[in-house]
Amino acid sequence: MTFPWSLECSACGQTRDADGLPGVCERCGQPYLVRYATWPSPQVKGVLRERRRSMWRYREWLPLLPPEEPVSLGEGGTPLLRVDRLAAMHGFARLWVKEEGMNPTGSFKARGLSAAVTRAAAAGATRFVVPTAGNAGIALAAYAARAGVRARVYAPQTTPATILAQIRSFGAELLLLDGHIGDCGKAARQFAAESGAVDVSTLREPFRIEGKKTLGLELAEQLAWTLPDAIVYPTGGGTGLIGMWKAFHELAAAGWVRGGGPRFYAVQSSGCAPVVQAFVAGADRCTTWPDPRTVAAGLRVPGPFGDRLMLRALRESGGGAVAVPDEALSAAARELQTVEGIDAAPEGGAAWAGALELKRTGAIRPEERVVVFNTGAGWLYRA
Ligand SMILES: Cc1ncc(COP(=O)(O)O)c(C=O)c1O
DSSP states (O other), X not given: OOOSEEXXXXXXXXXXXXXXXXXXXXXXXXXXXXXXXXXXXXXXXXXXXXXXXXXXXXXXXXXXXXXXXXXXSSOOOOOEEEOHHHHHHHTOSEEEEEEGGGSGGGBTHHHHHHHHHHHHHHTTOOEEXXXXXXXXXXXXXXXXXXXXXXXXXXXXXXXXXXXXXXHHHTTOEEEEESSOHHHHHHHHHHHHHHHOOEEXXXXXXXXXXXXXXXXXHHHHHXXXXXXOSEEEEEOSSOHHHHHHHHHHHHHHHTTSSOSOOOEEEEEEETTBOHHHHHHHHTOSXXXXXSSOOOSOGGGOOSSXXXXXXXXXXXXXXXXXXXXEOHHHHHHHHHHHHHHHOOOBOHHHHHHHHHXXXXXXXXXXXXXXXXXXXXOBBGXXXXX
16 A cells, blocks of 8 residues: 655654554654645645644644544544633733544544544554543543554552543553553553553654644634734643644645744643743753653653654744643642633643743733644543
8 A cells, every 4th residue: 555645754754654553763763754745735624614623633743544543532633722811810901712622532532543543443454552631531431432442551559539430431540660661661662562452652652742733723724824923722631732833834834824934842740840941941852851740741751752743833933941830730720720720631731821921921912813722621630
């Protein structure tokens, strides 16, 4: 089979065909990214009007061959909410929240897992494994059920109880570990090696990023094919950030948007902030955070595998990284809930707290167009 896309290593540039079940670069062990032979022409924008609101409306941008149907639960098509009351309270002129808690399975993780399970199932996979801070586990469990295949999920014991209940409810086999997502990652790799299960860990296969890319495609369409000045994003493993960065490069190369891309700002909890630390130090890799602690489970990623790519996206875009304490991110989530009715996850609260901090320090100016990401639903974190 000839694919209209190939894979390119993000570190050493090695290329390969996209057949089978690709993992990381065979030469240097770093993540592969998908490279397409051609871009859809800007005329395709017109066709989009007739398509339903799901991330697969952007199928010309995604790794899907014409006769294939995606493994889908209607992911994507989430609201971009103008938050004027919050903006007025805090001195922003044009502020939006991208409400990713509205996805099936309650978080933006649905996008990546829909794409990854689609490709792996098309290649014949029947068994999957993922390490998770929580939400990726729910998403894999649901998309595996949708595809009629088996899933195993490794999660930290400290994962919120409702998230664990959701993982179980979709029929996945759930194993709890006394550790963080890095420990779960080791267990998942070992299980994959022993059982032949496909490991869909962040950036250890190339297709989750393609699903996350639709965050950027959708945002551009919702802003009438323009891009904001700044994106404030709660960052753990970095898939959302890297996916949007890739999307904006591809949209510009295809002539779908004009001008420069937005500045990306990564927000982390001060209890686990390896990306902020590396950004401030001018490093191109993260140093593993020794004792990661935060209520924002998705941000408890002490040694992200995609560190190099994230730091590149932050620097190339002229953005930055900021850490906020757990008290501030919890208060900010509450503010999104009570002032705007947005059921923010603690991670979404982190993004809002980060935006406030960036405005306070002048990194974001009051007149700029700012998009803050609420990546998940708050109810998943309540007992
Ligand atoms: C709700 C939520 N927000 C943000 C993140 C961080 O994700 P990323 O890998 O895109 O940095 C996660 C990851 O688990 C999450 O569940």
